[in-house]
Amino acid sequence: xVTSKMNHRKNIILLLFTWLIILIPLTVFxxxxxxxxxxxxxxxxxxxxxxSFTLNKSPACLLEIxxxxxxxxxxxxxxxxxxxxxxxxxxxxxxxxYQKFIFFKNISVWKRKLDIEKQRLDYTLESSxxxxxxxxxxxxxxxxxxxxxxxxxxIVEYYQYSQLAKSSITNIYLNIVKNEAINFMKKLxxxxxxxxxxxxxxxx
Numbered sequence: 001x002v003t004s005k006m007n008h009r010k011n012i013i014l015l016l017f018t019w020l021i022i023l024i025p026l027t028v029f030x031x032x033x034x035x036x037x038x039x040x041x042x043x044x045x046x047x048x049x050x051x052s053f054t055l056n057k058s059p060a061c062l063l064e065i066x067x068x069x070x071x072x073x074x075x076x077x078x079x080x081x082x083x084x085x086x087x088x089x090x091x092x093x094x095x096x097x098y099q100k101f102i103f104f105k106n107i108s109v110w111k112r113k114l115d116i117e118k119q120r121l122d123y124t125l126e127s128s129x130x131x132x133x134x135x136x137x138x139x140x141x142x143x144x145x146x147x148x149x150x151x152x153x154x155i156v157e158y159y160q161y162s163q164l165a166k167s168s169i170t171n172i173y174l175n176i177v178k179n180e181a182i183n184f185m186k187k188l189x190x191x192x193x194x195x196x197x198x199x200x201x202x203x204x
Contacts, residue, residue, distance in 0.1 A: 035053055035054040036051065036052070036053040036185060036186070036189060037051065037052050037053070038050065038051035038052070038181075038182060038185065039051075040178055040181075042174055042178070044166060044170065044171065045163060045164050045165070045166045045170055045174075046161070046162065046163045046164075046174075047160075047161070047162045047174045047177055047178055048159075048160075048161050049143075049158075049159065049160045049161075049177075049178060049181045050157070050158070050159050051157070051158045051159075051181065051182070051185045052155055052156060052157045052158070053155075053156055053185065053189045054150075054153045054154070054155055054156075055153065055154050055156060055189070055192060055193065055196075055199075056152065056153055056154065056198050056199050057154055057192055057193070057196035057197070057198060057199055058196050058197055058198070058199055059119060059147045059149070059154055059199070061192075061195065061196035061197065062147050062154065062156060062192055062196060063114060063116070063119060063121065063147060065188075065191065065192055065195065065196070066112070066114065066121040066145045067090070067091075067092065067112060067114045067121055069084045069087070069092060069094065071191075071195070072094060074191070075184075075187055075188065075191050076096065078098065079096050079097060079098055080097045080098060080099045081095075081096070081097035082094065082095070082096055082097075083095040083096075083097075085109065090113060090114045090115070090116070091111065091112060091113040091114065092111070092112055093109060093110070093111050093112075093126070094109070094110050094112070095107070095108070095109050096108050096109075096110070103131075103132070104130075104131070104132060105130070105131040105132075106128065106129070106130050106131075107127075107128070107129045108125060108127065108128040108129070109125075109126045109127045109128075110123055110124065110125055110126065111123065111124050111126055118146075119146065119147040119148070120144055120145065120146045120147070121144060121145045121146075122142070122143075122144045123142065123143055123144065123145075124141070124142045125138065125140070125141035125142065128141070134167075134169070135169070135173065136164040136165045136166070136167040136169060136170045136173055137164065137165040138162070138163075138164055138165075139163040139164060139165060140161070140162070140163045141160070141161070141162045141163075142160070142161055143158070143159045143160035143161060144157075144158075144159050145157070145158055146158075146159075152199070153199075154199060156188070156189070156192070158181075158184075158185055158188065160181055162174070162177055
């Protein structure tokens, strides 16, 4: 009888601990190679991701990579289709088609806007459609790229915030979003290193 009560208490404590893990936002910090840092905060339906890396490259070239359609398309090698829908002097609207395996397909439209003075590009998801009804609906997705001078180096910051409808697989999908963000940062850093010349030297 005593053993049964103790097991019951253990089960209650375990259940409460599990709920705390689910309900309390989880923040994780990590450090990658080549001065790449990132952290993310995840709840049961949202993901906030921040990453940065250090380069000694031209800020103007980095901003061009962020906004220029040809660069964007070159970095999206996993996409089945990347189409420029519309653009202005400092903004564009791009349609992406991703297809994984045979049955999964996603079509999304993103708007990007560049602020030269702030050396920052903001992006927003305007629409997203899946051909699989069981996947959680994307409620919002936005973020920015930022270029900052730090002595002789340039800091590139990448931020994204995503919110999904709650479902039984939302947590799994948020983990996929997080891993894709990390992989994209690595790709952006490698591409920028290959395409941009070194930051011009300034006089002392």
